Amino acid sequence: MSASTLHPPVLKHHFDNLHQQHASERLGMWMFLATEVMFFAGLFAAYTVYRMWYPDDFEFAGSLLLWKIAAINTFLLITSSLTMTLAIRCAQYGDRKGLIRNLLITAALGTAFMGFKTYEYLTDFEEKLLPTQAFYESHAAHDLETKVNPERARLGLEAISSERVRLFLCFYYVMTGIHSIHLVVGIGCVLWLAWEAWRGTIPPDNYSTVDVVSLYWHLVDAIWLFLMPLLYLAGAGMGH
Amino acid sequence: MSIAIREFRSAPPPPEPVTPQVNYLNNGYSLWSWLFTVDHKRIGILYLLSITVFFTLGGAAAGLVRINLVSPTGAILTEDQYNRMFTAHGVMMLFFFLIPAVPGVLGNFFVPMMIGAKDMAFPKLNLASWYVFMIGAGFAAYAVLVGGIDTGWTLYPPYSSRYSHTNVIPGVLGVFISGFSSIMTGLNILVTIHKMRCPGMTWGRLPLFIWSMYATSLIQLLATPVVAVTLVLLMVERLAGVGIFDPSIGGDPVLFQHMFWFYSHPAVYIMILPGMGVASEILTCFSRKNIFGYKAVAWSSMGIAVVGFLLWAHHMFVAGISYYSALMFSFLSMLVAVPSAIKVFNWTSTLYRGSITFQAPMLFSLAFVVLFTIGGLTGLFLATLGTDIHLHDTYFVVAHFHFVMVGGMVLAYMAGIHFWWPKMTGRMYSDWWSRIAASIIFVGFFLTFVPQFVLGYNGMPRRYPNYPQAFQVYNVLSTAGASILGLGYLLPAIYLPLSLFFGDKATANPWSATGLEWQTSSPPLVFNFETLPVVVCGPYEYAIGVDQLGRGLPEPPGPGGSGLGGHEGVTGPAGPMNKETHVVG
Numbered sequence: 001m002s003a004s005t006l007h008p009p010v011l012k013h014h015f016d017n018l019h020q021q022h023a024s025e026r027l028g029m030w031m032f033l034a035t036e037v038m039f040f041a042g043l044f045a046a047y048t049v050y051r052m053w054y055p056d057d058f059e060f061a062g063s064l065l066l067w068k069i070a071a072i073n074t075f076l077l078i079t080s081s082l083t084m085t086l087a088i089r090c091a092q093y094g095d096r097k098g099l100i101r102n103l104l105i106t107a108a109l110g111t112a113f114m115g116f117k118t119y120e121y122l123t124d125f126e127e128k129l130l131p132t133q134a135f136y137e138s139h140a141a142h143d144l145e146t147k148v149n150p151e152r153a154r155l156g157l158e159a160i161s162s163e164r165v166r167l168f169l170c171f172y173y174v175m176t177g178i179h180s181i182h183l184v185v186g187i188g189c190v191l192w193l194a195w196e197a198w199r200g201t202i203p204p205d206n207y208s209t210v211d212v213v214s215l216y217w218h219l220v221d222a223i224w225l226f227l228m229p230l231l232y233l234a235g236a237g238m239g240h
Numbered sequence: 241m242s243i244a245i246r247e248f249r250s251a252p253p254p255p256e257p258v259t260p261q262v263n264y265l266n267n268g269y270s271l272w273s274w275l276f277t278v279d280h281k282r283i284g285i286l287y288l289l290s291i292t293v294f295f296t297l298g299g300a301a302a303g304l305v306r307i308n309l310v311s312p313t314g315a316i317l318t319e320d321q322y323n324r325m326f327t328a329h330g331v332m333m334l335f336f337f338l339i340p341a342v343p344g345v346l347g348n349f350f351v352p353m354m355i356g357a358k359d360m361a362f363p364k365l366n367l368a369s370w371y372v373f374m375i376g377a378g379f380a381a382y383a384v385l386v387g388g389i390d391t392g393w394t395l396y397p398p399y400s401s402r403y404s405h406t407n408v409i410p411g412v413l414g415v416f417i418s419g420f421s422s423i424m425t426g427l428n429i430l431v432t433i434h435k436m437r438c439p440g441m442t443w444g445r446l447p448l449f450i451w452s453m454y455a456t457s458l459i460q461l462l463a464t465p466v467v468a469v470t471l472v473l474l475m476v477e478r479l480a481g482v483g484i485f486d487p488s489i490g491g492d493p494v495l496f497q498h499m500f501w502f503y504s505h506p507a508v509y510i511m512i513l514p515g516m517g518v519a520s521e522i523l524t525c526f527s528r529k530n531i532f533g534y535k536a537v538a539w540s541s542m543g544i545a546v547v548g549f550l551l552w553a554h555h556m557f558v559a560g561i562s563y564y565s566a567l568m569f570s571f572l573s574m575l576v577a578v579p580s581a582i583k584v585f586n587w588t589s590t591l592y593r594g595s596i597t598f599q600a601p602m603l604f605s606l607a608f609v610v611l612f613t614i615g616g617l618t619g620l621f622l623a624t625l626g627t628d629i630h631l632h633d634t635y636f637v638v639a640h641f642h643f644v645m646v647g648g649m650v651l652a653y654m655a656g657i658h659f660w661w662p663k664m665t666g667r668m669y670s671d672w673w674s675r676i677a678a679s680i681i682f683v684g685f686f687l688t689f690v691p692q693f694v695l696g697y698n699g700m701p702r703r704y705p706n707y708p709q710a711f712q713v714y715n716v717l718s719t720a721g722a723s724i725l726g727l728g729y730l731l732p733a734i735y736l737p738l739s740l741f742f743g744d745k746a747t748a749n750p751w752s753a754t755g756l757e758w759q760t761s762s763p764p765l766v767f768n769f770e771t772l773p774v775v776v777c778g779p780y781e782y783a784i785g786v787d788q789l790g791r792g793l794p795e796p797p798g799p800g801g802s803g804l805g806g807h808e809g810v811t812g813p814a815g816p817m818n819k820e821t822h823v824v825g
Binding site: 013014016020024027028031032034035036038039040041043045046050053054057132161163167170171174178 | 357358359360361362363365423427428430431434435436461462463464465466468469470472473476480481482483484486488489490491492495499502767772
């Protein structure tokens with residue numbers, strides 16, 4: 001994504017025409033998305049393996065997470081994808097104000113997501129929902145020993161191991177952490193676009209720059225749509 | 241279609257292009273003009289210089305390992321030092337030489353030229369890839385210099401995540417970062433091939449080097465991110481003391497092996513496929529014949545890329561994977577021999593009845609074919625479940641992958657550098673010395689690694705600093721071979737730079753080759769071509785002696801290599817083969 005920082009004319013020297021330039025930029029971003037998908041696929045595959053091995057432990061661990069915050073965050077991200085798409089339309093029609101407005105709303109929604117996420121992390125830290133030894137001092141670990149496992153023993157079910165809850169929490173932090181890094185990069189790109197639009201360097205001819213950033217934004221959004229059920233809704237059956 | 245050729249020449253050779261005032265080399269001499277260039281050719285040169293340094297470092301580490309193995313108890317290194325040395329050798333050679341070698345140097349330089357483009361699709365990204373590579377290399381070099389890593393290049397946990405007291409984090413970070421450079425290069429080349437081809441350069445007229453780079457780029461794009469995330473997980477585990485490969489919380493270290501090899505096996509094809517592309521270019525040029533089975537060679541590159549993704553677990557036959565999965569992976573590993581063999585058969589058929597001359601690029605390419613074939617066939621021993629139990633983690637494996645990686649890839653890289661050196665620098669190197677170097681490298685290589693097959697078959701494990709007395713003779717032979725090999729590598733390091741000052745000026749097309757990159761001056765202009773090239777025929781019309789622009793070819797260098805006249809005006813193959821030829825595209 002070597003998006004243009006040049007002044008108009010937007011055609012770069014090594015391309016024959018704008019069509020070729022835009023097609024290259026789009027293909028480049030799609031290929032990068034393929035890379036990103038494989039990056040997360042490694043995580044999803046590892047998660048799947050352990051989820052198959054330890055279904056009950058993962059279910060219990062999932063029920064410890066704050067699904068309400070995740071639900072709000074899902075709503076925020078989906079809305080941001082809408083405004084991102086509206087930004088492309090504005091760019092295509094040369095509506096500079098609309099473009100800047102939509103980009104800023106997108107960035108704001110992304111930032112709100114990060115705000116909620118930070119709050120959630122802080123709550124998790126306070127409750128000692130950590131993959132380290134500290135987990136054994138948490139309420140959750142205490143509940144596990146005093147309520148959940150005795151109850152499961154009474155029903156003839158296998159006990160839930162707090163080690164495997166810690167394994168789940170490893171996934172939780174790594175997956176949401178990497179996703180958050182991607183989102184922060186995305187917010188940066190959107191703000192940069194807004195700056196470029198304000199400078200007037202995104203004429204309708206060059207709307208593919210917005211298009212390309214939006215592809216990335218949607219991918220980050222889409223990955224969240226997989227993370228949300230895998231992590232937060234894994235424990236929906238536990239009711240907590 | 242088949243066309244009958246009655247005359248040897250169908251068109252006169254083009255006039256030698258006027259040497260331009262400004263080419264990519266003399267367009268600015270400041271350090272600035274190199275470090276901030278977005279010219280794909282200069283970036284190729286930057287890669288060339290940096291990977292030469294890493295090759296030297298990795299080679300020095302290998303030299304120390306080999307010297308140490310002269311004695312059954314270790315000649316010069318302590319056991320700790322030995323561990324660090326072979327890890328340094330592996331990390332340097334794999335991640336900082338083999339993977340960027342052809343894509344970074346020859347791919348950057350020649351992909352745009354061969355398809356008639358002015359530059360890569362994303363020139364700034366291209367420059368960024370070199371910087372990212374250097375940052376990664378910086379971390380890895382730091383890790384090696386401040387005490388080394390002793391995990392082996394495979395970095396298996398829990399040793400790497402918990403027990404090793406060496407610089408795992410900076411080393412892993414270096415590999416992780418340089419992976420992004422590999423992705424950037426792959427992405428750039430892929431988009432360039434898709435979108436930047438000049439008029440008439442259809443998919444069926446792409447040179448085979450481009451096809452192999454396309455397949456390589458696909459692997460770089462789709463496999464590298466998986467190792468990236470795996471290394472992130474490894475670093476997290478080492479830093480936080482807890483992670484998903486940690487058996488104490490139910491994690492599985494074998495999962496790391498799966499995820500690691502999901503990249504690192506296809507990475508083997510990142511290393512070898514570009515070499516195959518280089519060999520395809522050179523073998524057809526120096527036998528003055530159209531490539532045999534263009535489509536088969538092109539598609540087998542794609543076949544290797546696809547099948548290469550499906551056989552990672554053959555590295556884990558003794559790691560406790562299930563019997564049935566081992567069976568599947570064994571079968572799939574054998575399957576990848578099919579496209580590889582297709583290539584070898586097609587190269588051999590290309591040579592058949594060709595007017596072969598033995599300049600250095602051809603010598604290197606022929607050595608490549610021989611060594612790659614041996615390396616490939618011994619791979620089948622290892623793909624077979626039963627024999628692998630015996631041969632796993634022995635010197636047999638070491639010899640096998642060195643035949644493929646060094647005998648295959650390094651020799652193909654040398655072939656490519658020798659083939660394109662006149663184009664890159666505008667100078668001819670010493671013909672005699674280059675032939676000597678190619679011969680010495682071939683002999684030295686054989687002597688180094690054939691004894692290792694014997695060692696491995698007799699049970700000497702890899703990565704051990706000590707061994708029983710009975711193995712000493714083979715180890716000494718191998719070290720002697722390595723010394724010869726080292727001498728062979730030293731020669732190009734002398735005569736290639738000397739050629740810059742004392743070499744004859746190269747003509748535009750010194751090998752009388754058909755590709756687009758030879759149809760512009762040597763060294764090329766800043767934007768490669770004076771005018772937009774228009775391709776009218778396939779990439780290897782040696783039989784009718786026509787380049788891709790439809791013009792005739794200049795006289796090829798004679799068998800003596802000194803000057804002209806070896807072929808007496810015949811650019812196609814001698815004998816009845818010239819009557820019928822298959823025109824591609």
